[in-house]
Structure formats: C-alpha cells, structure tokens
Amino acid sequence: MFSVSMKTQYGIRALVHLARTGSDSATSAEIAKAEGISPKYLEGILGQLKAAGLVTAERGQKGGYRLARAAAEIPMIEIVGALDGQVKPVLCVDDSRSCAQGGGCLPRRFWLGLKGAIDGYLASRTLQDVIEG
Amino acid sequence: MFSVSMKTQYGIRALVHLARTGSDSATSAEIAKAEGISPKYLEGILGQLKAAGLVTAERGQKGGYRLARAAAEIPMIEIVGALDGQVKPVLCVDDSRSCAQGGGCLPRRFWLGLKGAIDGYLASRTLQDVIEG
DNA sequence: GCTATTCCTATCGGATTACTAGGAATATAC
DNA sequence: GTATATTCCTAGTAATCCGATAGGAATAGC
Numbered sequence: 001m002f003s004v005s006m007k008t009q010y011g012i013r014a015l016v017h018l019a020r021t022g023s024d025s026a027t028s029a030e031i032a033k034a035e036g037i038s039p040k041y042l043e044g045i046l047g048q049l050k051a052a053g054l055v056t057a058e059r060g061q062k063g064g065y066r067l068a069r070a071a072a073e074i075p076m077i078e079i080v081g082a083l084d085g086q087v088k089p090v091l092c093v094d095d096s097r098s099c100a101q102g103g104g105c106l107p108r109r110f111w112l113g114l115k116g117a118i119d120g121y122l123a124s125r126t127l128q129d130v131i132e133g
Numbered sequence: 134m135f136s137v138s139m140k141t142q143y144g145i146r147a148l149v150h151l152a153r154t155g156s157d158s159a160t161s162a163e164i165a166k167a168e169g170i171s172p173k174y175l176e177g178i179l180g181q182l183k184a185a186g187l188v189t190a191e192r193g194q195k196g197g198y199r200l201a202r203a204a205a206e207i208p209m210i211e212i213v214g215a216l217d218g219q220v221k222p223v224l225c226v227d228d229s230r231s232c233a234q235g236g237g238c239l240p241r242r243f244w245l246g247l248k249g250a251i252d253g254y255l256a257s258r259t260l261q262d263v264i265e266g
Numbered sequence: 267g268c269t270a271t272t273c274c275t276a277t278c279g280g281a282t283t284a285c286t287a288g289g290a291a292t293a294t295a296c
Numbered sequence: 297g298t299a300t301a302t303t304c305c306t307a308g309t310a311a312t313c314c315g316a317t318a319g320g321a322a323t324a325g326c
Contacts, residue, residue: 001217002135002251004244006284009223012240027302041285047304059303060293076243084134090142107145110209110263111137114254118135121250130243139315160271174316180273192272193324 008083010037011045015079015127018055019071025064045083052082071131077122087118141216143170144178148212148260151188152204158197178216185215204264210255220251 013035018026028046032039046065049055054074055065067074080087088094089111146168151159161179165172179198182188187207188198200207213220221227222244 001213002220002222002248003224004222009240012243016239029302038285040287043303044285044305050303057303058293059291059301061301062294063292063302065303080134087135089135089137091136106149106266107142107263109266110145110258113258114251117250117254118247121247125243125246130240133239133242162271171316173318176272177274177316183272190272191324192270192322194270195325196271196323198272 004080005084007045008080010035010042011049011083012076012079012127012130013037014042014046015049015054015067015071015074016131018065018067019127019131021066023066025058025066027064030064048082049079052078054079054082070128072126072128074127075123076125076127076130077119079127080122087115087122089114089118137213138217140178141213143168143175144182144216145209145212145260145263146170147175147179148182148187148200148204148207149264151198151200152260152264154199156199158191158199160197163197181215182212185211187212187215203261205259205261207260208256209258209260209263210252212260213255220248220255222247222251 014031014037017031017035028043029039031037031046032042035042046055046057050057050065054068056068057063057065077087086094090108092105092108093112093115147164147170150164150168161176162172164170164179165175168175179188179190183190183198187201189201190196190198210220219227223241225238225241226245226248
C-alpha cells in the first residue's frame with residue numbers, strides 16, 4: 001500500500017548522486033553503474049527530471065547532467081511529482097464532479113486530509129535533508 | 134501517485150453504510166446496490182473485512198453483515214490495512230537487509246518518515262470521523 | 267424442501283510497470 | 297572532418313496487478 005515506484009526511487013538516488021558530485025557533471029551511464037540502475041531506464045528518468053527543471057543536461061562528448069539548483073532548494077515533493085505525478089489518493093481530489101457519489105460522498109474529505117498529510121511531509125523535506133539523513 | 138485502490142474505497146463506503154443501518158444487518162447485495170458497487174466484488178471485500186474482525190456476518194436467510202464495533206472504535210488505518218495491506222512506501226521499510234544498497238541507503242529514513250506521516254493520519258481518524266465529515 | 271444469503275475457488279481482460287532496443291541529434295577530440 | 301561519446305526520441309515487451317465475473321458449495325430461516 002502506498003508503494004513508491006522504482007522510477008521515483010531511482011530518480012532520488014540519481015539526484016543524490018548528482019548532489020554529491022557537486023559542480024561536476026555526471027553521465028547517465030556513470031550514475032547507472034554507481035547506483036546499480038538499468039542504464040537505458042535511467043536515461044528516461046533523467047529526461048523527466050530535466051523536463052521538470054530539476055537537472056540540466058549537456059550533450060555530446062564531455063556532456064552529462066548536473067543539479068539545476070542546490071540540493072537544499074529542491075523539495076522532495078517536486079521530485080516525486082515529476083516522476084510519479086501529483087499525490088492523488090482518489091480520482092476526485094481535484095474534481096468533485098468526478099465523484100460518482102455526487103455531493104453525498106462522505107469519505108472525500110478524509111482522502112483530502114490524507115493528501116494534505118502526504119503533501120505536507122513531502123513539501124517539508126528537501127534533497128539536502130535526504131542526503132544528511 | 135499514492136492512489137487508493139477501489140477495493141479500499143468500496144470497503145469504506147460499505148462500512149459507512151453499515152454504520153448508518155445501525156444495529157440492523159445489511160446484506161452484501163443490498164449494500165452493493167445502494168452504493169453502486171459490483172455485487173460479486175463486494176462479497177470478497179466484506180469477506181476480508183470479516184477476517185480482519187471489522188464486521189460480523191450471519192449467513193442463510195435473514196443473514197447479512199454488521200459492524201463488529203462502534204464506528205468510533207474503528208481507526209481508519211485498520212480498514213486500509215485490512216484491504217490494501219500495511220503502508221509500505223518502499224520494500225525495505227521493515228527489513229533493512231532487503232535494501233539493495235546495504236547500509237549505505239540514504240533515502241530509507243526519508244521513506245520511513247513518509248510512512249510515519251501516513252500512518253499517523255490514518256491512525257488518528259476513525260470511521261465515525263469519516264461519517265461526520 | 268425451498269429460498270436467500272454468506273463463503274470458496276478460479277478465471278479473465280485491461281492497464282500499468284520496469285525494462286529493452288534501435289537509432290537520431292549533438293558536441294567534443296583528434 | 298571523421299570518429300566517438302553522450303543526450304534524446306520512439307517503440308516494443310514480458311510480467312504483474314486490479315477490478316470484475318462465474319459458478320457453485322455451505323448454511324440458516326421459512
């Protein structure tokens with residue numbers, strides 16, 4: 001229950017790796033090897049992280065990835081959101097009309113509260129917090 | 134992300150229905166029709182809720198289900214746990230040895246914290262809270 | 267015995283996930 | 297300017313899970 005996809009787990013580990021390499025860039029293959037992640041799969045993940053503005057990429061020889069901001073400026077909710085989408089316990093969280101029960105759906109508030117608890121936690125931690133443990 | 138299975142959503146609605154019928158018992162088919170849930174599917178869900186000690190069942194004619202305890206005595210975490218299992222963002226939450234990274238896995242604490250946030254919310258609400266909205 | 271119910275087991279189509287494959291675009295090195 | 301190392305783009309695939317269905321056995325009331 002509430003399991004996190006491998007994609008997100010890999011993505012976080014890749015970002016941790018990038019944070020450690022500091023201002024130097026690291027290639028996808030390099031990260032994959034160091035972190036034990038399937039190289040081709042990681043390529044796609046880094047692409048998503050780039051699209052979300054969390055990393056920058058340079059291509060060609062001597063290319064690679066680096067963090068777009070300091071680790072302390074990257075909230076974990078942004079990483080999770082980029083890879084696995086918005087926290088959405090039930091479909092009707094952002095559209096009450098999609099609730100099959102119409103207006104008489106009692107549990108909806110409960111689910112909204114759960115979303116708030118999860119979002120609150122994820123927003124309160126940064127990549128730097130994760131690195132420091 | 135972090136979506137809740139239909140099974141759990143149905144289960145909660147069924148329990149809300151039972152709480153409203155009070156001391157009278159309701160049949161599976163009756164709940165299914167009132168809540169718009171596939172009848173046969175709901176049977177299995179009620180079976181799981183019974184196995185978890187949340188409802189009692191009587192079979193044969195005039196049979197049906199009723200809450201095993203008062204709604205205020207049923208924490209939501211027990212319902213979710215019965216239907217979708219323990220909250221487990223990553224596999225290694227309860228077994229650090231299963232962590233592929235060995236002892237050097239930085240994100241594990243972060244995930245444990247997330248589990249704590251989710252469990253805390255779910256444990257703090259009861260079925261009665263959901264009914265009262 | 268008839269009927270209404272819970273209970274048990276098995277199956278199925280569709281969706282998602284983790285991963286693979288092949289190559290195009292691009293920048294550096296020589 | 298050719299070779300090389302990298303990011304980037306598009307498909308495909310095997311396995312798994314989920315929501316739902318099917319058929320019937322056990323059980324209790326009338």
